[in-house]
Amino acid sequence: MPTENISVATEAGHELAGSLELPTGLVRGAALFAHCFTCTRQSKAAVATARALAREGIACLRFDFTGLGGSGGEFGRAGFATDVADLIAAARYLADRFGNRILLVGHSLGGAAVLAAAGGLGFDRVAAIATIGAPSNVPHVLERIEGDLSAIRERGSGSVSIGGRSFELSREFLERVENIDLVAEVGKLRVPLLLLHSPTDDLVGIENAGVLFQAARHPKSFVSLEGADHLLLDERDANFAATVIAGWSSRYLPIRDDWPMPDDGIVVKTGHGKFGTEVHTASHRFVADEPASYGGDDSGPTPYDLLLAALGTCTAMTMRMYAERREWPLEGATIHLTHDRNHQEDCAHVVEGEEGRIQALNRRIELDGELTDEQRTRIMDIADKCPVHRTLTGHLHIHTRRVE
Numbered sequence: 001m002p003t004e005n006i007s008v009a010t011e012a013g014h015e016l017a018g019s020l021e022l023p024t025g026l027v028r029g030a031a032l033f034a035h036c037f038t039c040t041r042q043s044k045a046a047v048a049t050a051r052a053l054a055r056e057g058i059a060c061l062r063f064d065f066t067g068l069g070g071s072g073g074e075f076g077r078a079g080f081a082t083d084v085a086d087l088i089a090a091a092r093y094l095a096d097r098f099g100n101r102i103l104l105v106g107h108s109l110g111g112a113a114v115l116a117a118a119g120g121l122g123f124d125r126v127a128a129i130a131t132i133g134a135p136s137n138v139p140h141v142l143e144r145i146e147g148d149l150s151a152i153r154e155r156g157s158g159s160v161s162i163g164g165r166s167f168e169l170s171r172e173f174l175e176r177v178e179n180i181d182l183v184a185e186v187g188k189l190r191v192p193l194l195l196l197h198s199p200t201d202d203l204v205g206i207e208n209a210g211v212l213f214q215a216a217r218h219p220k221s222f223v224s225l226e227g228a229d230h231l232l233l234d235e236r237d238a239n240f241a242a243t244v245i246a247g248w249s250s251r252y253l254p255i256r257d258d259w260p261m262p263d264d265g266i267v268v269k270t271g272h273g274k275f276g277t278e279v280h281t282a283s284h285r286f287v288a289d290e291p292a293s294y295g296g297d298d299s300g301p302t303p304y305d306l307l308l309a310a311l312g313t314c315t316a317m318t319m320r321m322y323a324e325r326r327e328w329p330l331e332g333a334t335i336h337l338t339h340d341r342n343h344q345e346d347c348a349h350v351v352e353g354e355e356g357r358i359q360a361l362n363r364r365i366e367l368d369g370e371l372t373d374e375q376r377t378r379i380m381d382i383a384d385k386c387p388v389h390r391t392l393t394g395h396l397h398i399h400t401r402r403v404e
Helices: 044-055 080-098 109-121 138-144 149-155 171-178 182-187 207-215 235-249 303-325 343-351 373-383 387-393
Strands: 003-009 015-021 029-034 058-063 102-107 126-132 157-162 165-170 193-197 220-224 267-270 277-280 285-288 332-339 361-368
Touching: 003 080, 015 044, 015 080, 029 044, 029 080, 029 109, 044 058, 044 102, 044 235, 058 080, 080 102, 080 109, 102 109, 109 126, 109 182, 126 235, 149 157, 149 171, 182 207, 193 207, 193 235, 207 220, 220 235, 285 303, 303 332, 303 361, 303 373, 303 387, 361 373
Parallel strands: 029 058, 029 102, 102 126, 126 193, 193 220
Antiparallel strands: 003 015, 015 058, 157 165, 267 277, 277 285, 332 361
């Protein structure tokens, strides 16, 4: 997926570092991902979820909370209230840029933060919320801190260890974590909610999901991440959670009505990244791209892939129709297609104004079924008579005009 590095200004005066995962094609909506406690926007769950949403046409911003990763500010003086403020600032950036309601997604404490931020952002600006392994009791995160918290409350600040990393925490940080009633905030929600949680989560127990689910109003859903750890370190778990969220969110961020769907032919629109392009037929949408080796994002077939696919699919359909009309036992066909012209060189010729020509299309056909030699020969003969084959080998003219 195309990735754009951005920064978001906060009311506190520092910048938040973010990575905006963009769909290859058109954008139907926007989402915001909040990472887990002391993690960054580079966590497996953040990257997997953001890219899965982008594949569904949803631009997703994953960013670092104050004082973490590439973001400014002091983590040790921030606390939960600052996380919520960061989310509101990032969500407003997305709303201003894309103009739609936002999907909020949060992992662990980030999940608690999106639940608490929805009201401050305004329910009319939130399309839906999804959380992964979110705690129902925000002060629960203090149990992961190794250090003398009593001394910090007394002295005003002190050093602690969180996940093997050293941090300087303030009394204000602890107070901001402790003074939040998340269950009450969930009870106020007026947006669709999806809770994902692992029954084997040994950091934030599954009972937290039960408390949040009970407090929430409908529509609400729960998905068990059986066998997953809290941080979704197994890429398969991260991808599963991401796919579920992306599929569920499509109900609340539907395809826009103003996207072109032609009555005949196709419409091609430039998208994001260097080569990303979206193709619309009368009833289908898909993307085309270039491989990473040529500077693309490899998020869809290349133009030559589509050309070969047109020939291959038309060949397969024509052979099947021919065999069925004669009631021949053709069970299926496998068609291998290649071209022997260097794609990058061909494109360079076009840019320079020279005529780019495909030297040859190579087609190998395997026929399955109890066919006689004569039947196989007749079916192979008909392959050269499929409509796309005849178009490519006939006198083809392309007429181009500019639309004013």
